[in-house]
Amino acid sequence: MTNMEWQSRKEKVICKGEANLAPIYAAKAKNAIITDIEGNEYIDFAAGIAVNNTGNSHPRIVAAVKAQLENFSHTCSTVVPYTSFVELGEGVVEAAPGDFAKKAAFLTTGSEAVENAIKFARHYTGRPGVIAFKGGFHGRTNMCMGLTGKVNPYKAGFGPFPNNIYHLPYPNEYHGVTEQESLSAIDDLFACDIEPSQIAAIIFExxxxxxxxxxxxxxxxxxIRALCDKHGIVMICDEIQSGFARTGKMFACEYYDVVPDLITIAKGLGGGFPISGVVGRAEIMDHPQAGGIGGTYAGNALACTAAVEVLKVIKEEQLCERAQHIGLLFKEQLESMQRDIPQIGDIRQVGLMAAVEFNDPETGAPLATLTKQLVKKANENGLILLSCGVKGNVVRFLPPLTIETELVVKGLEIVKTQLLDLTK
Known part of the structure; x- marks a missing residue:
């Protein structure tokens, strides 16, 4: 059967809300190449949305999970735990920044990680309020939609959302939102809407x-760290997309000289297997009562086994350094492209987390249609691309950190060729 035939079957039985990027049905994936059921190959600049940082089907992860599967797949970590659950806790606690006692909790999805981070903060502080930021994305459950600062497609039609969530401007130099505007908005919030003694957490990416x-x-x-310290507020960094070597450091918050109280983790931790978690100050993590945190599939045995191997691969294959190196290659290639394509308004790159923003060179208006067309044309020409941005005018580059250099060059040549054709 063809891709389109499978797409037709899908549309008859899968809800419209679970839309797919393109009618491409994977048959096999190896490192940075995905092969579809028709035998077509695609360069993977998405990595399952920053999940396969260690590449598609890394042989060490595959071997570890196969061995675990021979023993058992599930017992529930809160009923009959297993050694990989503990090993992963040790590895994540060691990897997380902070010169203080830390503990971890493991769950299944990124949304669960965020939900539980808020639970930890509220339980520890005894407060209801949470500050989040415009443009932030924290997941698709009701609480997480409430925290998310992007309406379409994530929040439209799904309300009402929980109370006691306050959205403030996120500093954004490119769009003219200054740091002082963001900080002043917090002052205004405390003066007009809620006293700081009622804020449990400030969460941001x-x-x-x-x-x-x-x-x-x-x-x-x-x-933000100073505000949290002053008022006894828990500072949460959402590192679900930026964690595990993606930015050239294990966590993006390591670029700052302050440390969050809690970090939410998921995506790149599992190497393709669903696992998430929260790691942070032991006194906060230990505050909820026994049985207050968990879930049937929380810290699943197969996922824990995969994640233990992921941490080893990141260290032994020096993927933080690799992310820096390949990220700079992306930046150089994109800056060269920008000289010929003025619609590329901005280029952003931290490690191998890179993006281009498309704007009209005369008016500055966001070019969402161009962005959508580029993603479609790239897919049609053998490259998996993702868009993002509150106004839908950003293309993000999230290939495996293990991607071969020649595939980076080849993939970006596809981007350039299609852009030149779309903008001529």
């Missing part, structure tokens, strides 16, 4: 993912 790959300024993060 060090680099906004779905929002458009905007990095928080170091001075702003320092001010």
């Amino acid at each position: 060090p680099i906004q993912g779905e929002g458009g790959f905007y990095q928080a300024p170091a001075s702003w993060v320092k001010e």
Whole structure:
């Protein structure tokens, strides 16, 4: 059967909300190449949305999971635990920044990680309020949609959302939102809407993912840390997309000289297997009562086994350094492209988390249609691309950190060829 035949079958039985990027049905994936059921090959610049940082089907991860599967697949970590659950906890606690006692909790999805981070913060502080930021993305459950600062397609029609969530401007130099405007909005919030003694947590992405790959300024993060310390607020960094070597460091928050209290983790941790978690200050993590945290599939045995191997691969294959190296190659190639294509308004790159924003060179208006066309044309020409941004005018580059250099060059040549054709 063809891709289109499978797409027709899918549309008859799978809800419209679970739309797919293109009618491409995977048959096999190896490192940075995906092969579809018709035998067509695609360069993977998505990595399953920053999940396969260690590449598609890394042989060490495959071997580890196969061995675990021979023993058992599930017992529930809160009923009969297993050694990989503990090993992963040790590895994540060691990897997380902070010169203080830390503990971890493991779950299944990124949304669960965020939900539980809020649970930890509220339980520890005894407070209801949470501050989040415009342009942030924190997941698709009701609480997480409430935290998310992007309406379409994630929030439209799904309300009402939980109370006690306050959205404030995220500093964004390219779009004219200053750090002081963001910080002043917090002052106004405390003066007009809720006292700081009722705020449990401030949650933000060090680099906004779905929002458009905007990095928080170091001075702003320092001010947020100071506010949290002053008022007893839990500072949460959402590292679900930016974690596990993606930015050239294990966590993006390591670019700052302050440390969050809690970090949410998922995606790149599992190497393709569903696992998420929260890691942070032991006193906060230990505050909920026994049985207050968990889930049937939380820290599944297969996923824990995969994640233990992922941490080893990141270290032994020096993927932080690799992300820096390949990220700079992306930046150089994109800057060269920008000289011929003025619609590329901005280029952002931290490690191998890179993006281009498309704007009209005369008016500055966001070019969402061009962005959508580029993603479609890239797919049709053998390259898997993803868009993002509150206004839908950003293309993000999230290939496996293990991608071969020649595939980077080849993939970006496809981008350039299609852009030149679309903008002529």
